[in-house]
Amino acid sequence: MTASDTSGPWARPAAGREPAGAALLGWLVDPAAPRLCLVTGDKGCGKSQLLAWLVAHGTRPGTAPERRVHGFAPLDGQGVRTAIWTLADQLGVAARAPGELLAELAADRRRTVLVLPDLHAASDPQALTDLIGALVGLDHLKVVVEARAGHDVMPVLKGLTPAEMNLDDPRWTDPARAEAWRAEHPARQEPALPDPAETEAPDLLDLDDPVALCAADPERVTAAYEADTDPREGLRPAWLRAGQSLLRAQQPADRALVLLANLGDGADPRLAPALEECAADTPWRLVWSRIRGDVTPPWPGPALALAAGRRTLEGHALVADHQGTLRAVSLADAAPAGRMPDLVPDPHGLAALPDGTVIVLDGEGRLHTHRAPAAPRPSGLAALLDDGPGAWQQAMDALSLAVTHARITALAASEQALAVADSTGRVHLAFLAAPDRVLPPEHLHEGPVTALTVTDVPIGEPGQSVGLVYSGGVDGRVRAWGVGNEPLDVPVAERPCPVRALAAELTTSGLTLAIAWADGLVEHQRLDTHERRTFHPGPPVTALALTRTEELLIGTDESLTCLRPISPTVEGP
Numbered sequence: 001m002t003a004s005d006t007s008g009p010w011a012r013p014a015a016g017r018e019p020a021g022a023a024l025l026g027w028l029v030d031p032a033a034p035r036l037c038l039v040t041g042d043k044g045c046g047k048s049q050l051l052a053w054l055v056a057h058g059t060r061p062g063t064a065p066e067r068r069v070h071g072f073a074p075l076d077g078q079g080v081r082t083a084i085w086t087l088a089d090q091l092g093v094a095a096r097a098p099g100e101l102l103a104e105l106a107a108d109r110r111r112t113v114l115v116l117p118d119l120h121a122a123s124d125p126q127a128l129t130d131l132i133g134a135l136v137g138l139d140h141l142k143v144v145v146e147a148r149a150g151h152d153v154m155p156v157l158k159g160l161t162p163a164e165m166n167l168d169d170p171r172w173t174d175p176a177r178a179e180a181w182r183a184e185h186p187a188r189q190e191p192a193l194p195d196p197a198e199t200e201a202p203d204l205l206d207l208d209d210p211v212a213l214c215a216a217d218p219e220r221v222t223a224a225y226e227a228d229t230d231p232r233e234g235l236r237p238a239w240l241r242a243g244q245s246l247l248r249a250q251q252p253a254d255r256a257l258v259l260l261a262n263l264g265d266g267a268d269p270r271l272a273p274a275l276e277e278c279a280a281d282t283p284w285r286l287v288w289s290r291i292r293g294d295v296t297p298p299w300p301g302p303a304l305a306l307a308a309g310r311r312t313l314e315g316h317a318l319v320a321d322h323q324g325t326l327r328a329v330s331l332a333d334a335a336p337a338g339r340m341p342d343l344v345p346d347p348h349g350l351a352a353l354p355d356g357t358v359i360v361l362d363g364e365g366r367l368h369t370h371r372a373p374a375a376p377r378p379s380g381l382a383a384l385l386d387d388g389p390g391a392w393q394q395a396m397d398a399l400s401l402a403v404t405h406a407r408i409t410a411l412a413a414s415e416q417a418l419a420v421a422d423s424t425g426r427v428h429l430a431f432l433a434a435p436d437r438v439l440p441p442e443h444l445h446e447g448p449v450t451a452l453t454v455t456d457v458p459i460g461e462p463g464q465s466v467g468l469v470y471s472g473g474v475d476g477r478v479r480a481w482g483v484g485n486e487p488l489d490v491p492v493a494e495r496p497c498p499v500r501a502l503a504a505e506l507t508t509s510g511l512t513l514a515i516a517w518a519d520g521l522v523e524h525q526r527l528d529t530h531e532r533r534t535f536h537p538g539p540p541v542t543a544l545a546l547t548r549t550e551e552l553l554i555g556t557d558e559s560l561t562c563l564r565p566i567s568p569t570v571e572g573p
Helices: 018-029 047-058 080-091 098-107 125-135 154-158 175-184 210-215 218-227 232-246 252-261 271-278 380-385 391-402
Strands: 036-040 112-116 141-146 163-166 284-291 305-308 316-320 326-330 336-339 347-352 357-362 367-371 408-413 417-422 426-431 449-458 465-473 477-482 499-507 510-517 522-526 531-535 541-546 552-556 559-565
Touching (some): 018 141, 018 163, 036 047, 036 154, 047 141, 080 098, 080 112, 080 125, 080 218, 112 125, 210 252, 210 271, 218 232, 232 252, 232 271, 252 559, 305 347, 305 357, 305 552, 316 347, 357 408, 367 391, 391 426, 417 449, 417 465, 426 449, 510 541
Parallel strands (some): 036 141, 036 163, 112 141, 305 541, 408 449, 449 499, 499 541
Antiparallel strands (some): 316 326, 326 336, 347 357, 357 367, 408 417, 417 426, 449 465, 465 477, 499 510, 510 522, 522 531, 541 552, 552 559
């Protein structure tokens, strides 16, 4: 145990494997060691037992950083998808494919150790070996892989110049300790092979039955769908789209809701009613969902930013896609309701203002203004007298001028205020009543602010309100700031992964806050009553919006989902 290891001493490895355990720990702490450690040997030599020891101790709270294991994905019977989803969930990110997992890992330069047992027993060892090669190409990762000696993947793994430990070699075993261990554990000798007549065949999966699949082992279902490419009337693509969410430990009802939200409109129409019935005990009702490829109504494109309409946009939401197209869709069913003619490259934020003005934040930190499709335009005498920028334009200009030391990274607006946040963790705000005056900024986060929302909360006399700002950052914190007061010292929410999106609204149920995290979790909180619900849509969440009637819009790059909360509530993620 090192001086910084507060988790207590490590137990000895079983079966006299102290030399192998010491070598593994030495490899972990040696910065000059190869990034891949290959544990090999014949069947039954104790490879999995040794790695189980490493993972059990390396994942304990308080384990020294240089000995910590961050991700563990058993590969027996599994394919690439299951491995990626398992690792992503443990690492606090959302990833559907190798490229997405690698991008997330490349963006986070912290030391990361992954353990991958039973590569030889995987359903697609070659594809997983390709993934391993890509992982060890990242210089802040260390990967331990178990593969049986003589397997087809061994030449490729050895080509990655790993540190190799073949447990058939006597040097990795202390003979005296091995003999003593066997004497103390006689029941742990090599087990006899089971009688084939007494071996029960595993339950067969019905890949066409959505309710049965929601109650089955999700890893088995995923492996079956990887091997069987029949679309199953839309069930297979929905399952694989939601993948990482479905692998989580949860009730069949929760899994049914996720699967229902990921069905495309080309799916067998009998699937949705069956899943709706199965999902009846969840704290949500699916209002609608639009999936990539849907045509009735059409999918509005990747939702990189969202805004629920106010006043002139009542009953509609705005969606900004990857090409910078802004579309209005009906909140009733996502039917298209118009689009804006001008593109905004790389949209990162969207605010719909009460007068029909739309402000878009691009990836360079610049603000752009547009008019919503249904917004009225001044005419007659009003148009003639309109000879200068309006209050919202003045507020936007003032904020753009105020943030000169950093890049604007987030945008939000309420009925009375416009706010932006920047890459240094500061939040800036201007009120419509004094649009040319920007309030002193509040430093709320360590690192860039990644999400921002503002709502007006009534106080005192009728008609009086205060602006309430919620911000989220790469530091994994959501902070609250009642304008005119000091920000709350304690975060409203905090988790070990960045915040991706926020939405706050004074709904018919009271003040409500929605949070999307980088690992795919969406939280819904009724702040007045402390009710909390969660939902994992599957794909990484890119945007959120709340309506006054409490519909929650969840945007990803391949779906747009509308949920309505119901009782009972569910506590915990």
